Amino acid sequence: MVGVWALVAFVGVIIVWNAVFKRNIGEAMILGFVAVCGFAFVTDGAGAWSSIGEAVLDSMQEEVTFAGLAFVFMSYVLTRTPVLDKLIDLLNSVLGRLRGGPVFTATVAGGIFGAIAHVGAAVTAAVGSVTVPWMKRSGVRPELAATVVAGGAGMGVSFPFSATMFILVGGLAAQGVMQPDEIVAPLAFAGLWCLGYRLVLAFFLVRRNGIQPISAEDRIPFGLSLRSGWTSLLLFVPILIPLLLTRGPVAEALGTYSGVGDALKKPVELADGTVLAAQPYAMPDVISLITWIPVLMIALVLFLGRRHLPKTVSGWWSTIGKAAPSFGVIGITIVAAFSASNVLGDLGLASQLEGVLAGLDAPAWIMAIAIGVIIVAIAIPLTASATMAAVGPVAVVALIGAGVPAPVAAAAVLIFASTEGASPPSGAPIYVAAGIARVDPVKTFVPLLKYYCLPILAMGVFIATGLLPV
Template sequence: MPAGLIALGAFIVVIIVWNVVFKRNMGEAMLFGLLTTAAFAGTGAPEALLGGLRDALNEEVLYAALAFVFMAYVVDRTGLIHKLLAILNSLIGRVRGGPALVDTAGSAVMGALSGSNSGNTAATGAFTGPWMVRTGWSPERSATVMAGNGGLGAALPPSASMVIMIGFAGSMVTTGQIYLALLCAGLYQLVWRFLLVAYFVRRDGIQRAPDEDLQPLRRALRDGGTALIIVLGALVPILVTVGPLANLLTNSTPLGESIEDISILTWIPLLVTALALIVGRRTLPRGARNWATWITDAMPRFASIGALLYFAVASSEVLSGLGLAADIDALLTDFQLNKYVMAVLVGVLVAVVAGPLSSTATLTAVGQVSLLALVSVGVDPVLAVTAILVFASTEGASPPASGSIFVAAGLTGAKPEKTFLPLVTYYMVPITLIGCLIAWGVLPVLS
């Protein structure tokens, strides 16, 4: 009996029912999913459960994810994201469809910093949504663009989704490989979204924004140019660990192979957070009581993502002990599917599950089995992980339960149901196709 595969199915059902039907938070759902999974070990359930919980504590991804959560909190509370948006506005706000272009570019920046789809839509759309409606975009079209762009929270590195998949892949990939590959995949998505904006502008006859709504670039840079410094927090760890500079440091300096020990997952959130605290120091609280309130406000974010990832990683350990990998191999051997059909099946599976769940919850539920399925039919592990992350990034555009849709509708006054078909047509299907092309090796990515 394929105990691992059956346990995986039960795990998925439990978290969907608990989260979608009973409307409980995902941390609770993951806990019950873990308990359900461990129960399949029979009399060894207590040992399997404790083993999974213990092994999860040794995973770097758990602590890295919490660091990214705090990084996003600091960047938001110091107001740096709004300064970055103002600069984007000054650069491209004067062209037709400027507000949508700013929303697209801003979503890419915010997505890379926060990794949250709904949070991405809310932070960027609070500024661009009303602006789009004011410049001739219909509420439904505005909401469609905003919700569709929300997926960039999971499409660009770093993100909690990326952290989860790196944990599942283990020694098959390195963090640097996935970071670069996902960056390339995110750029493909970004180009597609810019093309969509151009199409909508022409189809709907959108005109440029009034001059009074725009800030001169010189003023935007003067007021918020220092916010660009935080980008170095993401660039420096990448440059010193991947590419020509990394090779030079490894081969021609005393640092040598110690460069390979630098963890991107650890240093990006640390450096970005440190730079954000320095650049935004004037917005920081004064006095012990204000600092306590400031830190306390961040706690709910830690509780949510911390519980989700801890129980998710523990569940993965339990599933591995139940023989999930062997079950998948046996099942796929019977079907004898090629990588082209398998990529489509995995893409549809992930996109469908991402409808009621977030991208992180989706990958927690089906990320490991999807990775094993693609690798088993000959897909390179780096391409497999990247493609799965692309599939999961459809979350923002997945009706009817995506939080991004309702956030966007609330900001623009649109009826959410009127965005469902356009989101599927213009975002879900094309993005899933991009993921398939990456898995097939048609769209190249760096790694």
């Protein structure tokens, strides 16, 4: 159980250093990683150096690391130009008369984009690029804006047809537990329950925080705002282009023309030994939303705001220097989080928690709570897909043994795993949202746990026990 204790130490050190000693999250994440490394040395001695080195190298090559820093830069450059101000004026002309208009827009957009893109960090990036600055302009505190957007990231898993879903049902189908198409309807209804909860939460947050409509005198008439700021609508283009190239008929035609589907991925081996057959590559495998959205966004902002940006090398050097403190905190935090995740994987965290799952024997409601807590704990350092590959099938089988129908059990387990984006301190969407909002990520930790992580865990339990029909 070394991996389990290492996870406990990782989270414990971060909480103590950040909450008790009031130090910044970057330092806390580094110390948490060092604590995990200590367990690696105890287990493997000097051989741990190789594992730790590979873990750090892999974390620095993660696309989320790049995306987090890219969005910090994009957000900073946007504030130096009037481009986003014009877009927000236009949005306020349409929805500014509603209390919490941008909060509700962010929530619904998260559900829509999640049902299409299915990648938590990409959902946060696409939705947050516009709605976070809009919320801030409307009087929403930056940490609350980041919380709302990061909290919606899990909808990429809670709707069909994510890669996470296919990893889970592929393992279950290989074992003869259920057929892949059996989960589509239950998971769709489960996703709608989660979206409904988020809308109720948005209503509560708007009232609790006293978010008011934009006053009439501050709202520019729609016609005037459209004439003066129509070019700001181009900010949606960097989101739509990668989306069109990876989903739908354009993506299919491009994949056929380029021969992307002719190559096969490596087979996926689950923790229980089940091997899923190799699948052909698809366009989302070669065009990354989380990479290309910020790249295209930065390029467009540089073009649209060129008259308001520095014209000299020294001017740009000064601009980048002013954004440097945000780069440091976000970058160190992401690298430390992913490095710790990799080392925890090498310590056998997934297989150890799988053994705990296999040994559970209790009534359905107790099983649902126990399995939910374990999956949420695994999803703290791992992605939802990795969590499902590690323990997904055995978690479903355990729920089936307690009397839960297989499709319902599978939907509940995916809802548990969807907390990855709202699970501090390692959820990648947290740092993407914090980068866009230019806020200390730690300020979102407690709200994310309180408003998203624990309630979604409860919803998974309710779905498993039949209190929420799917």
